[in-house]
Amino acid sequence: MTDSKQILATAVKAADDKRGEDIVALDMSKVSLLADYFLIITGNSERQVMAIVDNIEDQLAIDGVQVRSIEGRKGSKWILMDFGDVVIHVFTPDERKQYNLEQFWQDAQWSTYRNGWLLNDLYQLCTGVRPVNGRHPLR
Numbered sequence: 001m002t003d004s005k006q007i008l009a010t011a012v013k014a015a016d017d018k019r020g021e022d023i024v025a026l027d028m029s030k031v032s033l034l035a036d037y038f039l040i041i042t043g044n045s046e047r048q049v050m051a052i053v054d055n056i057e058d059q060l061a062i063d064g065v066q067v068r069s070i071e072g073r074k075g076s077k078w079i080l081m082d083f084g085d086v087v088i089h090v091f092t093p094d095e096r097k098q099y100n101l102e103q104f105w106q107d108a109q110w111s112t113y114r115n116g117w118l119l120n121d122l123y124q125l126c127t128g129v130r131p132v133n134g135r136h137p138l139r
Contacts, residue, residue, distance in 0.1 A: 004036040004085035007065055011088055014059040015041045018052045020090070026101075026108040036085040038105065042096050046075060049090050053079050056088060 008025060015023055020041040029036050043049035050073075057067055065083060072079040077095040081088040089101060 006063070007060060007083055007086045008037050008039060010059050010063060010065075011039055011056050011083075011086065014056040015039075015052050015090075017059075018043075018048065018055045020048075020052045022096070022112075024102060024112050026105050028105065028108050030109075031105060031107045035087040037087070038101065038108070039086060039088045040096070040101055041088070041090045042093055043090055044093065046077060046092060049076065049079060049092060050074065052090050053081060056081060056090075 012023055012025065020043060022040075022042045024040045026038040026040070027036070028034060028038055041052060043052050053070070057070075060067070060083065068082045068084055070079060070081050077092040078099070079090045081090070091099070
């Protein structure tokens with residue numbers, strides 16, 4: 001069985017592979033019973049949002065992880081993917097700004113991922129290894 005940290009790491013890489021932007025992981029374990037992690041991603045168009053969602057679903061399926069449910073599909077500006085302990089939100093920029101989940105869940109510890117690099121806490125969260133020089137590649 002794949003644990004939530006492995007699901008998170010695979011989803012981050014899959015989103016980055018499709019040029020997802022402003023990737024943020026929220027550690028929800030101490031602030032909510034909904035999930036261990038929320039992953040929030042921006043796609044610059046509805047088409048890119050769909051490509052990110054499809055790639056996350058495909059890459060996790062390779063690991064034997066099936067999505068429990070997906071809310072929103074073609075033409076959606078916000079798609080929610082429920083993998084149980086990991087809930088993934090993929091937004092267009094305007095929708096992300098409007099709903100501002102990072103602000104809503106501001107008590108959660110959060111980490112960012114940019115340009116192929118996990119920054120600080122997210123790398124340690126996914127791997128259990130402390131980053132060197134403040135960053136590490138996920139690959």
